[in-house]
Amino acid sequence: MTMSRELPSLNALRAFEATARLGSVSRAAEELHVTHGAISRQLRVLEEALEQPLFARHGRGVTLTAMGEELRDRVAGAFDQLRDGWSELRRHRSESPFVLGCASSLLARWVIPRLDRLERDLPMLRLHLSPEENPLAPQHAEPDAALALAAPPWPHGWQVHELAPEQIGPVVSPRYAGLARLLDRDETALCDEALLHTTSRPQAWPEWAQACGLPATALRYGQGFARLFYLLEAAVAGLGVAIAPAPLVQDDLREGRLLAPWGFRQTSASWILATPRRRNDARIDALVAWLRNELTES
Amino acid sequence: MTMSRELPSLNALRAFEATARLGSVSRAAEELHVTHGAISRQLRVLEEALEQPLFARHGRGVTLTAMGEELRDRVAGAFDQLRDGWSELRRHRSESPFVLGCASSLLARWVIPRLDRLERDLPMLRLHLSPEENPLAPQHAEPDAALALAAPPWPHGWQVHELAPEQIGPVVSPRYAGLARLLDRDETALCDEALLHTTSRPQAWPEWAQACGLPATALRYGQGFARLFYLLEAAVAGLGVAIAPAPLVQDDLREGRLLAPWGFRQTSASWILATPRRRNDARIDALVAWLRNELTES
DNA sequence: CTCAACATGTCAGAAAAACTCACATGACCA
DNA sequence: TGGTCATGTGAGTTTTTCTGACATGTTGAG
Known part of the structure; x- marks a missing residue:
């Protein structure tokens, strides 16, 4: 009965976006200042919500599955926009008189x-x-x-x-x-x-x-x-x-x-x-x- | 020392987006299935991060300040994109053989x-x-x-x-x-x-x-x-x-x-x-x- | 081959975030 | 003036998220 327009955990999405962009759970963890375990768990949350794996694990590193690539294409732009918008707002603010x-x-x-x-x-x-x-x-x-x-x-x-x-x-x-x-x-x-x-x-x-x-x-x-x-x-x-x-x-x-x-x-x-x-x-x-x-x- | 490309709490941002779109803390609370107090608190988190009010409160309802409007313009599109992307992904998934x-x-x-x-x-x-x-x-x-x-x-x-x-x-x-x-x-x-x-x-x-x-x-x-x-x-x-x-x-x-x-x-x-x-x-x-x-x- | 170096998964417990509930405040309206 | 609506606030609790330690599995060097 999940309303389809609702969003999953945004933190999980952010973890996914970082992992997809950096191609590595560990590096995403670094970027977000958390441990790799935290990222791993967030990814699992998303995968369970979709009932499909987003990454293929092969012992050494991860790669996106087809569904993972689709999700990345759909959310990456949105996160860029959020980051840009937020940082510009802060910049304007600090430069304003x-x-x-x-x-x-x-x-x-x-x-x-x-x-x-x-x-x-x-x-x-x-x-x-x-x-x-x-x-x-x-x-x-x-x-x-x-x-x-x-x-x-x-x-x-x-x-x-x-x-x-x-x-x-x-x-x-x-x-x-x-x-x-x-x-x-x-x-x-x-x-x-x-x-x-x-x-x-x-x-x-x-x-x-x-x-x-x-x-x-x-x-x-x-x-x-x-x-x-x-x-x-x-x-x-x-x-x-x-x-x-x-x-x-x-x-x-x-x-x-x-x-x-x-x-x-x-x-x-x-x-x-x-x-x-x-x-x-x-x-x-x-x-x-x-x-x-x-x-x-x- | 806050890296400018970092994002604020995404839940707070979502609360802001809903409140800005609906023009009301209470209705945003309804949409997100939480109490108005939760939204109010999230908005404060954002305002404290920006050191500027995003809404003008006038007892009966809220209206966006100039900074609030700017933030809304910058993030609304991103949230639309996230919602669309996510729901389409779920739809594809459920319709796929x-x-x-x-x-x-x-x-x-x-x-x-x-x-x-x-x-x-x-x-x-x-x-x-x-x-x-x-x-x-x-x-x-x-x-x-x-x-x-x-x-x-x-x-x-x-x-x-x-x-x-x-x-x-x-x-x-x-x-x-x-x-x-x-x-x-x-x-x-x-x-x-x-x-x-x-x-x-x-x-x-x-x-x-x-x-x-x-x-x-x-x-x-x-x-x-x-x-x-x-x-x-x-x-x-x-x-x-x-x-x-x-x-x-x-x-x-x-x-x-x-x-x-x-x-x-x-x-x-x-x-x-x-x-x-x-x-x-x-x-x-x-x-x-x-x-x-x-x-x-x- | 074995071993060290990686990269990730997993779990229990801890920390942090978010939420609720109850009450307070202020505006508007009759 | 009292009632209703909309929001703010704070203590306490629930939920989420994170950590830290360990396990698993891959890779490449010696």
Whole structure:
């Protein structure tokens, strides 16, 4: 009652194909990294299924019977095709660039300044950057990984590698007109400022306030910007006091374009690298390690 | 260090192919007679090997990713080819005639007279007869089975089904000129005869002599024939006393063309049906049963 | 001829792969 | 909101496959 379109054991077929191609049970065993006994047994499985011998044994070596030759002609091409298809797929895969999705503010303020070093340290990555406002949202061309600032619960369908806790703090330009009334005072001084903020993350100031024990309601908001990137440009230009993750203003602090008189405070969010589930490329581990190091060393 | 021409688990590949073709893990599971969990697991094996998802899961069903489509395109044809090749091979096999090798004397004297009944009882056999002087010798076109009279040790490389012990005895035509001096005497009467014999089986008379307690040296030999078939024709023609296996002269005895005054005696040989090893066709069992019945019922 | 070197077959036990079952999750629909 | 469908997951079990040791039979050299 065996449905004729069903296939026999594919491992047995593969053993047959190798034996037929190499003309030897022992060499087929070598190719498949098993013992000759395993091949011998697999051949018997096929022969029993067909109720006909596929090889004539003559003590020293084997030769195909008529039925064996027919089977070889029918399956050899299929196995070639499978091997070619599979290896090409793997080759394409390993040669394809690694697409990193990332919000444009992070990209501009943090990734791009480090890009030369990143490409020098991880050249095999062949990194391609893909600016996307929300890299964790479902989209047409899913990136290989997404760099983001996010808090649990982690987005569904992604595997999250936590890189470092986020630290945020107020920053202000030395050119800011109201700087004088802020210096040498503690955080409460900010209650008198019209704070610059970004609409893409309205919780930044309240979170910070909570972290340093100020009531969130004590804060007054000034101008809002659509993106963190604009917010920081505004701060550098001396338009007021902004709030930012430390790594994004690190260079500005070092070069004196911004001040952070009250330091930075840890939030509940983290820098994360998120990868689509069941993609555990070895390249991802390398990237995670590099990013962790970059975020924590300074 | 994975050699790129190596294949992944073929069972996993088959699970993928079925799932891609049917667009559903559950239906693939049905087709392959396993649970959906088994398919799911196999798909994961492939995805881990490629480090890329092959399907996008959306709670209700799956759809191929770009990489999945590429893999499907590359392997679907190969699986079609394997299925077609295998099923055609099986079809050819089951439709092919069953070739029975048999010495020409047996063929003429025993098989052919029973052929109409044999074909009536076992029509699925589609029997083809292949007269060969020594059907157990290695030859170009090996038969599916060989009918022979033989004694152990059995020929190497064949699987032997013993059908019935052989019985041989002297036979003589009622038209034989010397019949008068034989009738109503015991076997010793034959010591005075020039016994007809076949050069293809010189041991027949000595064996018979031993079986009935006569010294083999007491026998005198007359004319020899190249084949048993000729020997029996000579006996029927009244040329002298021949020796023959009982089933081969059964019809002649019944119809009075030959007499067997001293009956038949068992030898160490048997009627056998020999089949090439590892060919255990169901048709063989049917044929063995039929032959056994035919040889023992009379 | 005998013997060593091959090549393959065979079997019991061991290892690995595949599967099942039961439950969990998420999407869709009424 | 609960029910159904489709799939994921994990522990434990079944099935398949492999190994390792030995047997058989062939070949060719000495």
